[in-house]
């Protein structure tokens with residue numbers, strides 16, 4: 169057993185945790201990504217002399233030097249993986265976005281099982297594995313993130329390398345009958361089993377994965393119960409864990425208490441004449457259920473006249489994959505639906521839908537969370553959905569209502585206190601809107617307080633700690649907390 173102090177910590181994800189842009193003079197700039205993952209992992213990486221390996225999102229000259237400079241500032245190494253335009257096309261836009269993303273979310277229609285995509289996926293995974301082999305010794309801990317990089321452990325082992333290897337899947341794992349449609353199903357599953365630990369968001373995802381393994385390898389055995397179980401196949405073991413991801417609860421709650429953010433929240437409420445504010449914030453994607461949500465609002469306004477003039481839906485849609493015709497068509501559909509609802513119901517001083525098609529600055533998003541009476545988090549399928557948790561963390565007044573899809577991973581932890589809906593059932597969601605608008609303040613407070621207590625306890629730091637403990641027998645508590 170190597171001296172634990174010598175271990176370094178290497179993270180792999182498709183994208184590096186930085187946003188590459190251009191400064192006023194056209195020079196390349198990098199800024200730290202804002203996600204909870206980087207906040208939680210940065211201290212671990214910094215203290216163990218670690219590295220984050222990923223694609224910078226561009227192949228522009230100068231990106232390596234940019235990452236080098238940024239590494240000094242971040243306190244850990246950023247190792248950019250360079251991919252050709254053809255690799256990005258086949259691996260990222262093709263295999264990842266046209267096969268794995270839809271299929272893992274149980275959408276089969278958009279899948280395009282092109283053999284060339286599989287080739288590109290293997291090649292790109294080999295490029296990431298090569299970068300990991302160059303950065304890591306066999307004493308190090310390698311934590312691979314998400315569906316883009318499922319082959320990395322297998323490819324590292326093929327190079328004769330055997331660092332401790334953990335994998336976390338951020339998106340759902342689909343039921344066996346759906347997964348098994350992938351022509352390269354066996355290669356994918358067998359490669360995943362080369363990780364020492366595979367982490368899933370929910371029990372359901374892990375159960376689905378085990379079902380797939382059993383279908384492909386009937387002799388596979390599962391041992392244990394609870395958060396971590398062991399799977400044995402042909403004498404090799406892999407551990408399978410459930411680790412529902414979370415957010416930096418304290419950081420969100422602190423921002424929501426900031427006087428400037430509170431003033432913005434107040435201004436938002438005033439601008440909407442203190443009406444009952446429904447709020448949705450989603451990346452433009454077919455998994456998020458935005459058209460179904462708009463249908464539900466239309467149904468609510470048609471069925472419950474008392475809501476007319478009283479409720480407003482603020483729908484933020486973050487632009488995404490606009491170059492893909494399907495996504496452009498989805499945006500146009502949503503705009504048409506918003507137009508129809510507003511055209512039918514608006515009256516002087518009131519329009520039922522306030523539609524925002526852009527990425528809001530972080531503090532403005534928090535002000536919207538804090539100002540809203542009810543969040544509509546109604547994805548058709550979602551690994552976790554952090555908006556649900558962020559909304560609750562920012563609800564420091566504890567009066568907001570979380571309306572949550574039973575198909576979001578977050579439902580596993582929050583279903584007892586959120587208003588649960590089936591997002592495909594527009595009548596059910598319409599009823600939830602009606603009931604929310606009539607909910608007594610005491611009940612609103614009891615529910616929100618319970619939701620916040622769960623997320624406060626299970627925040628992103630607890631999540632990282634649980635994974636590190638299970639995968640590498642190491643703890644986040646060994647490292648001082650510091651902001652990224």
Ligand code: GDG
Nearest residue numbers: 338339413449486527528529530533550551552553554555
């Ligand atoms: C994967 C899985 C899983 C949204 N609107 C704005 C904005 N956002 C931010 C939110 C939130 C994030 O986007 C979206 O959260 P998701 O949970 O959907 O995360 P993804 O990274 O898209 O997806 C998902 C997650 O991984 C973690 O494991 O929960 O199921 O698909 O953080 O705050 N941010 C800003 N302006 C906006 O208008 N600044």
